[in-house]
Amino acid sequence: MLTDMPLDQLRTHRSAHRDPEGLVDFWDSTLAQARAAGGDVVVVPQPTPLTSVDVYDVTFPGFDGQPVRAWLRVPAGAVAAAEASGRGLPTVVQFVGYGGGRGEPADDLLFASCGFAHLHVDTRGQGSTWSRGTTPDLGTADPLSHSPQFPGVMTRGITSPETSYYRRLFTDAARAVDAARTLAVVDSARVAVYGGSQGGAMAIAAGALVPDVGAVVAHVPFLCDIRRAMTITDADPFHELVRYLAVHRDEVDAVHRTLDHIDGVGFARRGRAPARFTAALMDAVVPPSGPFAAHAEWGGADASVHKEIEVWPYNGHEGGGSVDEVAAVEFFRRHLG
Amino acid sequence: MLTDMPLDQLRTHRSAHRDPEGLVDFWDSTLAQARAAGGDVVVVPQPTPLTSVDVYDVTFPGFDGQPVRAWLRVPAGAVAAAEASGRGLPTVVQFVGYGGGRGEPADDLLFASCGFAHLHVDTRGQGSTWSRGTTPDLGTADPLSHSPQFPGVMTRGITSPETSYYRRLFTDAARAVDAARTLAVVDSARVAVYGGSQGGAMAIAAGALVPDVGAVVAHVPFLCDIRRAMTITDADPFHELVRYLAVHRDEVDAVHRTLDHIDGVGFARRGRAPARFTAALMDAVVPPSGPFAAHAEWGGADASVHKEIEVWPYNGHEGGGSVDEVAAVEFFRRHLG
C-alpha cells in the first residue's frame, strides 16, 4: 500500500522544514575545522582475485581529521596509467545505507567495470548489521557525543548539533570528495557523489557541502523532512528517534533542533550540481515525501540547476535496485562529461 | 540459535535417504531425451554501460528442448579473442536461489571480472520474487505437470517424478553445461557449476548428471535430505511441501516418492568432480544437516574425490555471503587448472 501521499500530491508537496539560524555557518565551520585538521590519504593495494579491477584500501581524514576507511576500485592498471598520463578518471564516491560498511574488496564492481574510479566509503561506527565496516566513530571531545543512545547510531550525541553523530558522518562524506580529488587516478573536475538511503542522505550532504561536485545521485534518500517522517512511519531507523524521545521526554526541543541541522531538505537548498533522486511509493522506511521534498528544494532559487526524480510506484525501500544503479551510471556519463 | 544438530554431530551425520529404484535410469533417460530434443544455443550481444565486461543474452535448449535464458558475461573482447585463438576461458555456470531469475545484465560481475566466462542461468517460472527472470516453465504434455500447486513451484507437478517441476529444472541445469561447452569462449574442459541454496541444489544435480564438470561449488544447498528438512523447519520453501500435503492428505506416499527422486543426497553419490559445500549452523531455511549429508555422500564410494565443507557457525541462510563467492573463485582457480 502507499506509505505516504499519492503521487499527484507528492509532485507539489513542499516540506515544512525551516532552516535553523546559523545552519550554513554550522556546517561551514565544521568542514573548515575538518580540513584544517589535515591528515594523509593513504592508499594500499589490496589483494583480490579480480583481474579487470584493481582494489586499494584507502584511509583518509574525515571529521576532525579522524581516519576513515574506503575501498578504491579502478579499472585494472588505471592508477599507473593515470600517473603516466596525468589524466584521471571520472569518479564515483559512494556512501552506504544504514548499518552497513564498505563491505568486502571485491563487492560492487559496477562502477569500476564501467570505467570509473570508485571510492566506496566506510561508515563510521556502523558496518555490523549487513555489510562489514571497520571505521571507528571516535566522537568529539565533548562527552555528550558518547551519551546514552537508543540502539543504532541515530541518537548518538543527538542532544546538540555539535555532538550529533551525523555531523561527523556528513563531514566524512564531504571529506571523502576532498580525498578523492587528491588522487592521480581521479579527475577532480569529474567527481560525483552517490548513495542509497543513508548513503543518499550523505550524497545530498556532500553535494551541498562541496557544491562543485560534478553530479549527485541519491536513491530513496533518508533523513529528508525528518520531523514529518517520524510521525508517519514506525520503521527503523527513523523510529529510533521516536524510541529515544519516548524515554528522554525532556529532550524533545533539543533533538528537534539537532534534526533541523542535519535535515536533507536544508542541505538540498545549497546543492548546485545536476542531481537525480528516486522515491518509492510503497517505501515504509523512507516515505516518499522526504525524497520529493529534497528534490523540490534542490538548487534553491537557482532554476538552472538540473534535477530529476524517478518514481517507483510498486516498490518499497529497495526502489529500483540495480536498475537504478545502471541509471546512475548513465546519469554520471551524461553529467560528468 | 542452532537450527539443527551441533557441529560435532553434523560431522558424522549420515542421511536416512534411500535412493528409489530406477533413480539412475530416471535421470539418464530424462537427460538423454532432452539432448535428443536438440535446439540451438542463441547468443545475442546485450548492450550495457560496462566497459570491462561484455554481456550476451543466451537462449539454450533445456528440458525437452524448451528454451531457457541466461546471461553470458565475459571479459571485454574475450569472445573475439577466443574465436581468434581457439582457446576458451575457464567457465562458471551459475544457478539461482529460489524465487529468483538471472536478474539484470550488469548484475554479478565477479566471475567475469576474475577472467572467467560466466553463464548465469535463468530459472524457469521463477524470477518474480527477488530477481527478475523471463523463462517460462512450459511443463510436460502430461496435464499433471500443471496440477494445482501450493503457491511457489515446489509442489508443481509433485505427484510423480515425471511431472515434477524439479525434473525440468535440474535437466535445465545439466543442459546449461552442455550449452556452455558449445561456445568458443568456453574451455569445455574447464567448466564449473556453481550456486547457492536452490542454485546449490542445481549445481549438485548438474555435477551428478554431467560428472565430468571441472568443479562444483554448492553454498548452503537446498533440497538435500528433504524428508528430514520437512520435519525440522517451518521456513519456506521446504514448508511449501508441508502445506501442500496438509491439503492433499492422500498424496503423501506419491510425494515422498517424487522427493526421493530429486533429493541432492541421491545426486551427490554420483558426483566425481572436486566439490566444495558450505553450511550455516543457524540456517532455518536450509538446516545444515542437508548440506552435510550431501557432502558426506559426495563421490559415493570413490575416496579419491576431493570434497570440502565450510561451516559458518553464526550465520543463517546468507552463509558466507560474498566471502564465499571469493572463496569459490579461488576454489575454481585451484581445481579447474
Place this chain on the structure above:
Amino acid sequence: MLTDMPLDQLRTHRSAHRDPEGLVDFWDSTLAQARAAGGDVVVVPQPTPLTSVDVYDVTFPGFDGQPVRAWLRVPAGAVAAAEASGRGLPTVVQFVGYGGGRGEPADDLLFASCGFAHLHVDTRGQGSTWSRGTTPDLGTADPLSHSPQFPGVMTRGITSPETSYYRRLFTDAARAVDAARTLAVVDSARVAVYGGSQGGAMAIAAGALVPDVGAVVAHVPFLCDIRRAMTITDADPFHELVRYLAVHRDEVDAVHRTLDHIDGVGFARRGRAPARFTAALMDAVVPPSGPFAAHAEWGGADASVHKEIEVWPYNGHEGGGSVDEVAAVEFFRRHLG
C-alpha cells in the same frame, strides 16, 4: 479498524476504473472460442456416506474446452426424479475463494439440503492452500501463459489479457453455467451464480458473461477496482500484484492493461440479473470500496435491475459467514422463482 472509507463515503463512492478499449469484444470472443471448442459434460456418481444428498463428480469443458472438475450435489433421488418428470431444480453454481478447490464430496451441504441442485466448481491450478482441488491449469499455446509468476496465480500470464490466468478462470465460470444447463436435474431458467471473495469475482464475471442467469450473489467480491486496492492494502492476494511489479518494474503498463480487462467493475456494468453483494468494513483482504464499486456499477444504465448490498461493520474478510450463506438461499428463493 476500518480498512477503507467510512460507510457514508462508501455509499456514494464510484470507482475510477475505466473500461479498456475492446473489453466487450475481448470477453465475447474468448467465450465464443471456448464454446466452439466443445467438449462433453461427464457426470459420475460419487460414493459418500450421505443419505439425503447425492453427489456426482462432474467434468465439464472450460476455457478452450479444457476439462474442469466440479461436484454436483442434489437432494437424494433428484436426478432420477428430474429425468422422469422433465422438471429440473433451481440451481446454484458456486465458485471458490483464492487458494481453494472444490473440496471434498460431502462438504458444503447447505444448498442441496435446501432443495437446490448445487454445482461446486473447482478452481484451475489452485486447490492446494486450504481446500483440495484437482483441476490443472493448462494455460494457452502462448508460452507467456507459463511465464515467471510471483507465488500464487494472480500474476500467471499477467503480461497480457490474452495470457492472463483470470481470462481462463472467468471463462471456466461462464462455462460452468453452460454445463449446468445441459443437465436434466437443472432447470435452465433458474440457475444462479454464487461465491465469496475470488468466488464472488467469478460470480460477477459469470453474471456478466451469461447475463440471463437468474441471480447473482457475490460475498466480499475480490478483484473489483484492482488498481485502487493495490494502493490501500498489503494483504495477499492483491499484494501479489505489487510484489510482482516490484521485480518486473518494466511491466507496469502491461499489467495495468491486463488488470483493466479482468476488473469486476467492468463486468458489473454488463450484469442484468438480480444481484446481492456484501462488504465488510474491516476487511483488509478485500477493502470494501471494491464491493461497493461493483454494486454501484451493477446493471449499468438500467435502473430496473435489482441490486442490494449488505454491510458488516465489524467483520473482516469472513463477512457474514454462514449467516450470509443462509441469506443467499433466501435471495435465490426470492429471485429464482
Place this chain on the structure above:
Amino acid sequence: MLTDMPLDQLRTHRSAHRDPEGLVDFWDSTLAQARAAGGDVVVVPQPTPLTSVDVYDVTFPGFDGQPVRAWLRVPAGAVAAAEASGRGLPTVVQFVGYGGGRGEPADDLLFASCGFAHLHVDTRGQGSTWSRGTTPDLGTADPLSHSPQFPGVMTRGITSPETSYYRRLFTDAARAVDAARTLAVVDSARVAVYGGSQGGAMAIAAGALVPDVGAVVAHVPFLCDIRRAMTITDADPFHELVRYLAVHRDEVDAVHRTLDHIDGVGFARRGRAPARFTAALMDAVVPPSGPFAAHAEWGGADASVHKEIEVWPYNGHEGGGSVDEVAAVEFFRRHLG
C-alpha cells in the same frame, strides 16, 4: 516441523500423569449432583431454509441443572417418524472447540444428512471467538468460580477442582448424553460422542463419565497430559495456564492439582466404548503426545476395548479436517450398529 516426539516414539509414549486421590469420587459426585438437580429438556422447532433436515433449539440441564443450549438436527420428518414408530435414530452428540459455540442452525449438516440425529451442544461462556454461542456460565455458589482469570476460560476458577470451569463443562458434556437419551428421535443404545480439540476432550470426558455410550471419536483432543503440554508449546489455550501462573506464582500447586482432575488421560482410563482418536504431528496447539497418551490409556486394563488412532504427518491442528468427519461417520456406522 514436528511439534513433539517423532512418530515412532509417540507410539510407545506413556504419560507421566497420575490420577489424584479421589478422582473417581470427585467426578461421580459431581455428575450425581447434576443429575439430582433435575431440569427439563426443552425442544423447540427452529425455522431454517432447509428441506432435508429439521432443526430444533434444545435447552437441557447441565452442571448443577444450569440450562445449556444445543441444536438438534435430524433428517426431515424424523421426529414424527420416531414418535410414530417408537424407533429412534443412531445419534451423534457433538462438542465444540475452544472459543466456539453451537453456531448457526443450518451449519454442520453432515451427520443429519447421513441419517443420524445430531445434538450439537453449546459451550458455556464461550461462543464469541469464532462460532456463536449463547449459553451463560453461571459458575458455582463459591465466589472462587468467578475469581480473576487470564483472558479465556482456561483459568476460570482454576484454584480448585470444585470451582474449575472444566468441572462444569465436562458435566455439561455428560448431561448432554443424558438429555439426548430422553428424546424419542434418539435410540438410547446408539448414542456416540464426538468432537475436535476441546470438543475431543469433552468427548473423552463424556465417554468416561457415561461409559455405556456407543462410540467415542476425539479429533486432536485437547487437555490430555496437560502438564507436559504446558512445557512444550507456547500456543493458546494451553499457554493461558502458563500466563496465569506467571502472575499467580503462589498457586502453582493448587493449579496442578486442579489440572490433574480434568486431564483427559485420567478420563481415558475409565472409557470402555470403541474409541477413535486422531493426532497431527505438526500440531502446535495440541502437541500429539497428548492424544497419543489418551489413546494409550483408553480402556484402562481392559484389552478388549476397541481403540484406534489416525495420524496426520503433515497437518497442524486442523488434523484431517472434513476427511476426519467422514471417517467419524463411518466409524459410527461400524460401531453403533
Place this chain on the structure above:
Amino acid sequence: MLTDMPLDQLRTHRSAHRDPEGLVDFWDSTLAQARAAGGDVVVVPQPTPLTSVDVYDVTFPGFDGQPVRAWLRVPAGAVAAAEASGRGLPTVVQFVGYGGGRGEPADDLLFASCGFAHLHVDTRGQGSTWSRGTTPDLGTADPLSHSPQFPGVMTRGITSPETSYYRRLFTDAARAVDAARTLAVVDSARVAVYGGSQGGAMAIAAGALVPDVGAVVAHVPFLCDIRRAMTITDADPFHELVRYLAVHRDEVDAVHRTLDHIDGVGFARRGRAPARFTAALMDAVVPPSGPFAAHAEWGGADASVHKEIEVWPYNGHEGGGSVDEVAAVEFFRRHLG
C-alpha cells in the same frame, strides 16, 4: 507514527458521542443501589518488610455490596496518628489498567512516600495478566452477566448496560471513594481519584459519580469515545469489542447502546473537580482523540472547572510513565490543598 489526528486537530476535536436517554438515572440508581446494599470496610494490617510505609489489606463493599479488595498504604504510624489527632491525610484512590490487579503489598510506594494515604483498588475478575488481583467478579442475578464473552472482560455482559461488566467496575470505583472516606486516616475533604488507561477511565467515572472528590487525574484514559476508537485501532482491549461483534453480528445495536452508557465522554460532562488528563500521540491502545474528547467535555457547561491536558508527542501507551506520576503528586498537592 501518529495513531490519530495531528495535535492541532486534536485540540479542537469534539466527540460524536451522544448521551443515551436515561444515562444519569442509570448511574444514579446503580450507585444508590450499591450504597443501599451496605457492607463493612474491613482493614487488616499486612506484614511487609517496609519501615517507612504501613500497608493494610482492605475489603470494601463495591457494586451491589460485593466485596472488593484494595491495599491501603500510608506513612508509617499514620493510622495511629490520625486516630489520635482526628486529622486524616490527603488521599489518593488509585485504579488499575486492563488485566491488572492491586499487585503486591510493597509495590507502588510513591504516594505513601509523599505523605498521602493511598488506596490501591483491585480490579474485579482481572488481575491475572500482568499484576496480581484477587477480587472475583460475581456478576448480577441476571444470567446475561455471565453470557459468552470474547476473552477478556470487555464483552462480559455487554448485551445490556445493566449486565455490563463496566457497570460493576465503575460502581466499585465510586464506592472505593466512599470506603476511603470512612477511614480515620483519610481526610474526606481531600480525596483524589487517579489511574492510567482503564484506571483513568475509572477515575473519570468516579469523578463523575462522586463529583465532590478533590481532584481527578486520568492518564491516557481508556473507554472515551469508544465507538470512534473501535474504528481506528486494532489493538486490544478496544479490539475485543470488534472481535465479539464479528461473531455476534446481531447484537451491534445492543452493544452500541451499552457502550454509550459507559463512555468516558458521558461521564466527563458530569465532572466538576479539578482534572488533569494526559494523551500520547503515538498511542495505539488508546488513540489520543479519546482522552482529548474527555478533556474537552470535562466540566460540561461550567467554564470555571479547572482542567488541563498533558501531551506526549513521541510516546505510546506508556505516556509519561513515572514522570506523569510525579506530576500527579504535584497536581494533588496543588488542588487538594
Place this chain on the structure above:
Amino acid sequence: MLTDMPLDQLRTHRSAHRDPEGLVDFWDSTLAQARAAGGDVVVVPQPTPLTSVDVYDVTFPGFDGQPVRAWLRVPAGAVAAAEASGRGLPTVVQFVGYGGGRGEPADDLLFASCGFAHLHVDTRGQGSTWSRGTTPDLGTADPLSHSPQFPGVMTRGITSPETSYYRRLFTDAARAVDAARTLAVVDSARVAVYGGSQGGAMAIAAGALVPDVGAVVAHVPFLCDIRRAMTITDADPFHELVRYLAVHRDEVDAVHRTLDHIDGVGFARRGRAPARFTAALMDAVVPPSGPFAAHAEWGGADASVHKEIEVWPYNGHEGGGSVDEVAAVEFFRRHLG
C-alpha cells in the same frame, strides 16, 4: 514452553566455560587502574516530592576514573543522622537491566522504604530504551573501543577484552561499591550488590571483584555461559553477538576470547559472599542454564559459601518480579546482619 533443559537436568548442569589464561590478572589490573585513576564522589541533594525518602544525585569515578551517575535514596534524614551518629545504614548497590539507566529520582522506593541506603547506579551509554540514563560511555584511548558495533552495546569494542564495553561496565560496578563505602550514610561492612538480568551480571561481577561485599543477589543473571546461550536463543541481547559475528565472520575467535573474559561463570568462581540467584524455566532472554551455571560455580571450591537459587517454573524473563525484590530485602536482612 521450556526454553532450556528441564529442571532436574539444570540442577546438575555444569557449564563448559573455561577461564581464559590471565583472567584474574586482567580484572585485577583493570580494577587497580580504575582505583588509581582516582576521582571524587560528588553527592548533590535532588529535589523530589517525597517526604519519607531523601534522594541525592551522585557522581562517582568508574572505569578509568570516568564519571558515572547514580541516585542515592535513603530514609528521610538518614544522612544527617549518620553524620551525627557515625553509624551508617546497611546498603544496597543496584545495577540495571539492558537498555535501562538509573531512571527517575522517585522511582524504585523499596529499599529506602525498608531502611536501606540505596545506590541506584546508571549504565554507561545505555538508558535510552526503557528507563532514562545520562552517563556517557567514553571508551578507552584505543580506537577499537569505538569500532563498528551491531546496534546495542553488546558488541562495542568486542574484538578484545581490553576494549570491550563490559570491561568498562563491570569496573563501574565494582567502583560503585567503592564509592558507596566512602559515604557516611553507608555502613561499609554491610554493602550488598543487587540487580536483575544485566544488573544481575553486574552484581556477580562486583561480588567477584570486591569479594568482601556483604551479599549478592542476581535475578535471572545475564551473561553467564555466553557461548552456550548464543546457540540456544534468538532473543536479544545475546542475539546481538550472533548478528555481529554473522557480519564480522573473521572475528569469531577474537570475540570468543573476549566473551570468555566477561562470562559470569568465571566471575562466580571468585565470589565468596552469601549469594542468591533466580532462574525462570520459560525465560527466552536468559535461558536458565546460565543462572544455574553461575550458581553452581559460585564460591569455587569453598563449600562454606552460602548460595541459593530460586526457580520460577512458569515465568519468562520477568522471573519473580516484585516478589523477588521483597525476597531480596529479606535475604539482605538475613545476611548483612
